[in-house]
Amino acid sequence: MDIYDFKNALIIGFFMAFMIGPVFFMLIQTSILKGARAAIVFDLGVIIGDLTFILIAYYGSRPLLEKIKDDPRLFFIGGLVLVIYGLITYFNKENKKEALESAKIIEVPIKNNYLKLFLKGYFLNFINIGVLAFWLGTVLVIGPALKMDQTAIFWYFGTILISYFVTDLGKIVLAKKLKNKMTPRVIYRVKKIMGIILIVCGVFLMLKGFIPSEKIDKLIQ
Template sequence: MFSDLEIIGTGLKLGLVLAAMTGPIFFSLIQAGVESGLRAGVAVGAGVWVSDLLFVLATYFGFESLQSWVKWEAYGVALGVAGAIILLIFGGFTLLRAHRQKAGLSGVRLPSTYAALWLKGFLINTVNPFTFFFWITVMGVYVLAESWNPHQATLFFGTILTAIFLTDFAKVMLAKRIRPWLRDGHVLLIRRISGIVLVGFGLILLFRVLVLKA
């Protein structure tokens, strides 16, 4: 039997573990914060947070349906391929922008409106298979296994989401703080690293779902 304080502690630890992982979202947040400032980074983060919230609602109210999806063999492949394509697209455009910036060219680029940045964060998080399996595992291992009531489940998921929100905001704030100290070459390097990371994760994901699971 978990007390409310123990539930908060468990949720906090899971939220911090998830937030500490260095993946496509981390580099997207840093890139947006360094290149375009606090609001741009928050826009990317907001897309991630909305995606996580929808996953929480889906796993809580539709756990049985989601379990049937997981058992469907083609589901993991379809989600993995979709995720890989999204990562490759964003990574490719990021690298293309870096190349054109170095060459002093303009033109082909992803729009940097807040809506586009929000969509970037939302899509990268949503089509990441790890995100789906993280939330459905947390739901099964904690909420269902411990027979938590709605109050306990809300406290648990709320703590995880709050931890993610605060740590993502801290990452964006850090990017904003170091921005004045960076020269154009540093910003270009960050853009290249972000693009390489996105493409790299996309290729790894594609390899895992098409080769290792074949």
């Protein structure tokens, strides 16, 4: 994995940490009510949930990837998945109150039970099928781009998850300030921005299926 892929993975992980949804608010809520340690345990459950989805997406689609790894249409498919996910994010009407109510589906216990917190983080993330769609689209694009090198793919997605986790640590530390600043208007804007970013990334990937890589790289630079 070269430095460009490394930076790309870091950026993906960073922006993922700010995807607005039940997990985002549950993490903030847990940090405020139960402390940083409890929030970190909860977040580790979320990370393992993401890892599970990555493994499902990778091994579930590996036979397909091996057959069409040199087929440019694969970039179109992966880009289309990201565009659809971006459109869903952009047009989602869920506001702060609804997201907080979703997060409260699983109540935080009075006493810290780290195993329960870990499992809550895992299952709250795992039941979101949109997360699987996101990882599937990413795997469909990254696998062939890294020439199906299993080690490179491992480090790429490992970097994403590490970047995601480190960013979440910052959110945990700043939880009280974040909660005060997360007004419905701010949430609305953040979701719009995230949706646009996903759509733009998806469009670039779709174009990569029809335009030579050299021209795409020059355009990005």
